[in-house]
Amino acid sequence: MSDNKKYYYLKLKDNFFESDELKILQNYNSGKNEGYVYSDILLKMYLKSLQGNGALLFKNRIPYKAEMLATVTNHSVGEVKDAIEKFKALGLVEVLDDGAIFMNDIQLFVGKSSTEAERVKAYRDKLKSVKKIESVQMYDKSTPEIRDKRLENRDKNKNNSPHSDKPKYGPDDRPYQIAQHLLGRIRENNPDFKQPNLQHWANDIRLAHERDKRDYDKLDRMVEWCQNDNFWQANILSGKKLRDQYDQLAAQANRKFKDNKQLRAKETLPDWATEQTLTMSKKQLTPEQQAKIDERLEQIEQRNAEKEHERGN
Secondary structure (H helix, E strand, O other), X not given: OOOOOOEEEEOOOOOHHHOHHHHHHHHOEEOOEEHHHHXXXXXXXXXXXXXXXXXXXXXXXXXXXXXXXXXXXXXXXXXXXXXXXXXXXXXXXXXXXXXOEEEXXXXXXXXXXXXXXXXXXXXXXXXXXXXXXXXXXXXXXXXXXXXXHHHHHHHHHHHOOOOOOOOOOOOOOHHHHHHHHHHHHHHHHOOOOOOOOHHHHXXXXXXXXXXXXXXXXXXXXXXXXXXXXXXXXXXXXXXXXXXXXXXXXXXXXXXXXXXXXXXXXXXXXXXXXXXXXXXXXXXXXXXXXXXXXXXXXXXXXXXXXXXXXXXXX
């Protein structure tokens, strides 16, 4: 039987608990509330906010209150209230006037898959890859002549890498063309931008296409979009940055496109649709709530982009 549900999950790095905020939480000891209580509540709140892009909303409409969170996290109301205050102080959450809670940095952790079978397949593929590597390593130990040949091939590939003296990409190669496009747009904003190694840029763009499955035309359009954006034009200054920040660039570009599309739809909305719109809004978020959510998501994504930029430096 096929499984058509969507599964949301957290993608936590192995150093998640090494962050300053988590270390501070782990060291808190407020009455009966030991440090692990706060980290447990935080992770459960992250999980509850996945489908809402960081917003803790029951059925995407009703903000979670402390009493509701106490039920779903299996902690007391007092523990939850105490935890939320500490999360606010550490900048891990923000609370709007209507009580809606936002989990900051959630965009760094969220992932999703279409089916359970897809998750199982990805896991099995990973196991096959590991077994294949182990098999090659064991085979090399018993056949040194094969190992030597492999080293020769590695040296040959090294000579063809963008770090060698011999150029690998030419003006007719698509990665090199996109790299030149990016450099040209950067210099429109900053004529004094120094000459980079376009071979390195082109190689990062090729990797974005081959390994990350990014379409070359979309990469080229993203160059144009990011250099027209006041924030991103100061952050996307190499082929590597374009590759590393592509997901966040695409998310922000898509959201702005949808916002503009909704704005145009509202401007052309006929008079006869007013009553129907009011009826539908009673079953969904109010325009004020939606506006606050959109504004907060944009601020969160911008903050995440700035953090990623700092980590990259």
